[in-house]
Amino acid sequence: SLPKNATIIEVGPRDGLQxxxxxxTTENKLQFIAALQDAGVQEMELTSFVSPKWVPQMxxxxxxxxxxxxxxxxxxxxxxxxxxxxALEAGAQSLAVxxxxxxxxxxxxxxxxxxxxxETLKPLILNLKEQGIFVRACISTAFYCPFEGAVSPEATLDxxxxxxxxxxxxxxxxxxxxxxxxxxxxxxxxKLIEAFPDVLITAHFHDTxxxxxxxxxxxxxxxxxxxxxSAGGLGGCPFAPGATGNVATEDVVNMLHRMGIDxxxxxxxxxxxxxxxxxxxTNPVATGM
Ligand code: HMG
Ligand code: MG
Numbered sequence: 079s080l081p082k083n084a085t086i087i088e089v090g091p092r093d094g095l096q097x098x099x100x101x102x103t104t105e106n107k108l109q110f111i112a113a114l115q116d117a118g119v120q121e122m123e124l125t126s127f128v129s130p131k132w133v134p135q136m137x138x139x140x141x142x143x144x145x146x147x148x149x150x151x152x153x154x155x156x157x158x159x160x161x162x163x164x165a166l167e168a169g170a171q172s173l174a175v176x177x178x179x180x181x182x183x184x185x186x187x188x189x190x191x192x193x194x195x196x197e198t199l200k201p202l203i204l205n206l207k208e209q210g211i212f213v214r215a216c217i218s219t220a221f222y223c224p225f226e227g228a229v230s231p232e233a234t235l236d237x238x239x240x241x242x243x244x245x246x247x248x249x250x251x252x253x254x255x256x257x258x259x260x261x262x263x264x265x266x267x268x269k270l271i272e273a274f275p276d277v278l279i280t281a282h283f284h285d286t287x288x289x290x291x292x293x294x295x296x297x298x299x300x301x302x303x304x305x306x307x308s309a310g311g312l313g314g315c316p317f318a319p320g321a322t323g324n325v326a327t328e329d330v331v332n333m334l335h336r337m338g339i340d341x342x343x344x345x346x347x348x349x350x351x352x353x354x355x356x357x358x359x360t361n362p363v364a365t366g367m
Contacts, residue, residue: 080298080299080337080338080339081298081303081339082338082339082340083303083339083340083341083342084298084303084304084305084334084339084340084341085120085121085303085304085305085341086119086121086305086306086307086327086330086331086341086343087121087122087123087153087250087280087304087305087306087307088114088119088121088122088123088307088308088309088327089122089123089282089306089307089308089313089324090110090114090122090308090309090310090312090313090324090327090355091107091110091111091114091122091123091124091125091142092123092124092125092126092136092153092154092155093123093306093308093312093313093314093315093324094308094309094310094312094313094323094324094355095107095135095136095312095313095355095359096126096133096135096136096313096314096315096316097135097312097313097314097315097316097321097361098135098312098359098360098361099360099361100358100359100360101134101135102135102355102358102359103358104138104141104142104145106354106355106358107125107138107142108142108145108146109354110309110351110354110355111124111142111146112146112147113347113350113351113354114309114348114351115147115149115150116347116350116351117343117344117347117348117350117351118341118342118343118344118347118348119150119343120149120150120151120342121150121151121152121153122150122151122152122153123153123154123155123174123306124142124143124146124152124153124154125138125139125142125143125154125155126139126154126155126156126157126161127139127140127154127155127156127157127160127161127162127164127165127168128155128156128157128161129157132316133316139154139164139165139168140164140167140168143165143168143169143170144168144169151172151212152170152171152172153170153172153173153174153214154168154170154172154173154174155173155174155175155176155216156173156174156175157175157176157188158188158198158202159198159202162202162206166211171211171212172211172212172213172214173206173211173212173213173214174213174214174215174216174250175199175202175203175213175214175215175216175246176188176215176216176217176218177192177195177196177199177215177216177217177218177237178192178217178218178219178223178254179192179217179218179219179220179223179229179233179234179237180192180219180223180225180226180229180233181193181226182223182225182226183218183219183223183224183225183226183254183317183318184218184219186225186317186318187218187315187317187318192237196237196240199244200240200244203215203241203244203245203246204244204245207244207245207246212247212248213245213246213247213248214246214247214248214249214250214278214280215238215241215246215248215249215250216250216252216282217234217237217238217241217249217250217251217252218252218254218315218318219252219254219255219318220234220251220252220253220254220258220266221234221253221257221258221262221263221266222253222254222255222257222258223254223255224254224255224318224319224320224321231265231266231269234251234266235269235270235273238251238270238273238274239273239274242274242276242277246277247277247278248277248278248279248280248304249270249274249277249278249279249280250280250281250282250306251266251267251270251279251280251281251282252282252283252284252306253282253283253284253290253293254284254315254318254321255284255286255318255320255321256283256284256285256286256287256289256290256321256322257286257287258283258289258293259289259292259293260289260292260293260295260296261296263281263283263293263296263297263300264296264297264299264300265300267279267281267296267297267300267301267302268300268301271300271301271302278304279301279302279304280302280304280305280306281293281294281297281302281304281305281306282305282306282324283305283306283324283325284313284314284321284322284323284324284325285311285322285323285324285325285326286320286321286322290324290325290329291325291329291330291333294325294330294333295333298339305325305330306324306325307324307325307326307327307329307330307331308323308324308325308326308327309326309327309328309348309351309352309355310323310326310327310328310352310355310356310359310363310364311323311324311325311326311329311363311364312324312355312359312361312363323361323364326364327343327348328345328348328349328352328364329364331343331345331348332345
């Protein structure tokens, strides 16, 4: 049976903008974030503390965190110790670490193999958990890798198991390049929910093949109630060739609401948030509602 409520984790300000070639001003990002908050978004990825050489658009991470009104759960992505320290200094209380299941993607994204990344992350995560920080682990290329092709569910589960042993609060499991189909989504998320009943399980779909909504429905049927989505369907990882935008928040919210599943998000105000960012990006914004 389907749930009565679902949670949207809005990733527009982070995943949505990181691939945008034109620098968006901090002020315009803050207005976008504030409008999303006004629309009822309770969980959001605000930015990432990564190398500005690698992702120039996220160079204002500190200002974004310090100048955003504190409400709900606000994540920042951190790739390494330096990013974690900067995020904590800026006052972040919820951190997202990220790693790819496949080695080649991981090397291109953070310049380390998957095993090297995990070795580096372990003490950092243990330390964050001692400090009571909420830790979300984002698992990239959980279904397909742009360089290596199909990724086995076992490999994804093994990686997730390590994070769970280190005490993470949430696993956000990603179809980085939007290649998964509903059958694969149903099967992987069924296994994840069964294997890790005490951890929040979130589905992160990109919409390259226009299968994201079908994948969300399949994940819902598997028991997932948390979905990453990006207002206007913006997004994509700059280091994953072929990846297009995230599933559009307005599409997910519309589908869930029409199915009687509440998200707490106001559809009209969400539309207004998209209108705030649309003039400042060159990537296409989904036609929306
Ligand atoms: P590196 O070149 O191997 O490491 O990059 P480095 O330590 O030599 O650092 C390079 C430069 O960056 C140095 O500057 C460092 O000081 C600086 P330089 O000495 O050359 O002037 N630096 C930093 N600056 C600010 N904040 C930091 C930081 N660390 C180093 N934290 C590194 C390694 C991890 C830094 C780099 O590869 C990187 O920043 N990668 C980020 C990649 C990224 O942001 N990808 C997108 C997010 S993941 C994603 O989108 C997927 C997801 O949506 C799920 C899905 O869909 O799959 C989450
Ligand atoms: Mg993504």
